[in-house]
Amino acid sequence: MKEVYLFSGFLGSGKTSMLVDVLRQLKEEGLKPAVIMNELGEIPFDSQAVDEDIPLKEILDGCICCTRGEKTEAQIQSLLYEADFDVLIIETTGAAHPVEALDAVYSPLFADELNIKGIVTVADSRRWMERNQLSPQARSLFLEQIRHAHLILANKCDLLTEAEQAKVVFELQGVNPNAFILQTSHGRVPLKLLKGLQATKAQQAIEPAQIGKHLHLSSRVIEFKRSFSQEEFEAWVRELPATVYRMKGYVPIEGMQHPMLFQYAYGLVQWLPEYIKMPPKIVMIGENVDSIPVIGEM
Structure with missing residues (x-):
């Protein structure tokens, strides 16, 4: 089965920096990555960060969870048919709700070929501290992206004092006590931590949770x-x-x-x-x- 990670987080939080670093780590371990990038605009700015030798599909001019999943499903099917890869990373737009993004990814047509490892949410620590300045809709989405994550990166922690860093971690744990919270800068996350997100159970006629028994x-x-x-x-x-x-x-x-x-x-x-x-x-x-x-x- 091919491992799948969903990268979530607001625009500017550091998702693409994390993606580039994770791709580097995967290649260093001899694993073949593939990427699906979802951008709201018509020009694929972020996809320029992905090396040409990595299979890449793009969903432009629309949120991954606003297209009813057809585009995402088609892109995944295309990758499964065309490309040789071990790990698929899907970088969602900052406007994507994690549950709906997961729904767009998990089609019954290829569910037995994909092992959903989890949702990794990158949270801009400074923006978290200033979240009350966001619109109610944006603040609600920010909270949902954190609440449904399996791993949270409290990113840009280097811009905060130690007291502010501790306050951010404490408040993030209050929103999502189930996720591991990593304080980081420049979106750096050890590949070992991503791999440890899941303990896959044995396949059965009725298969148990694919994201891992410890994740809600x-x-x-x-x-x-x-x-x-x-x-x-x-x-x-x-x-x-x-x-x-x-x-x-x-x-x-x-x-x-x-x-x-x-x-x-x-x-x-x-x-x-x-x-x-x-x-x-x-x-x-x-x-x-x-x-x-x-x-x-x-």
Whole structure:
């Protein structure tokens, strides 16, 4: 399986500096990286930082979580088909919500080929201290990027006093007590720390969380062995906890020739007929999803 990291954080926080340094470390260890970069503008400024020998796909003029994932899914499929790589790094825009970015990445079509290691959020320490000057929307997104991270880089700590550094770490821990917080400058993070984000469990018919048992935000691939009625399946969905944020995939429905395309977000369910036979599995994204009872197994 190919390892995948999502790099999150506001514009100017240091994501690209981190990306360049991580790419260097990967190549020094003999690993082959690939990159997907998401930029809001029409000109790929940040992608110029990636060496020409590294497979690169770009999503321009749109946020990764605003394109319903189709562009991201197509780019990942293209990389899987065209390129030889070991590690995929996806650098999201500063406007991307971590959960929605993860949702855009994790398609049931290639879920068994990708090992989502986690979300790394780069937080500008000075901006964190001045977050009350941000608009309410920007401040809310800043908090969400931190709350859902598996690793937080308190970046640009060299610009703060020791007392300010301690205050930033204490407050970040208050927002996300589950993540490891690394104080750094210039976005430098040891590759060993990234690799340690996950302890992958053995594959099963119903696969456990792919982000790691110690990390609160996780994903789960659920494979179905039988068909269900829509009413039966939606009754199970209604019983799910609010900590299930997204589900998508293909559900075998009684009376239908092929599994139907199923999508779930914010409590809303959507069904669409599928005209070719797709794998009967869905991806569930949320908090601690490996402990949730699955339909047909209860």
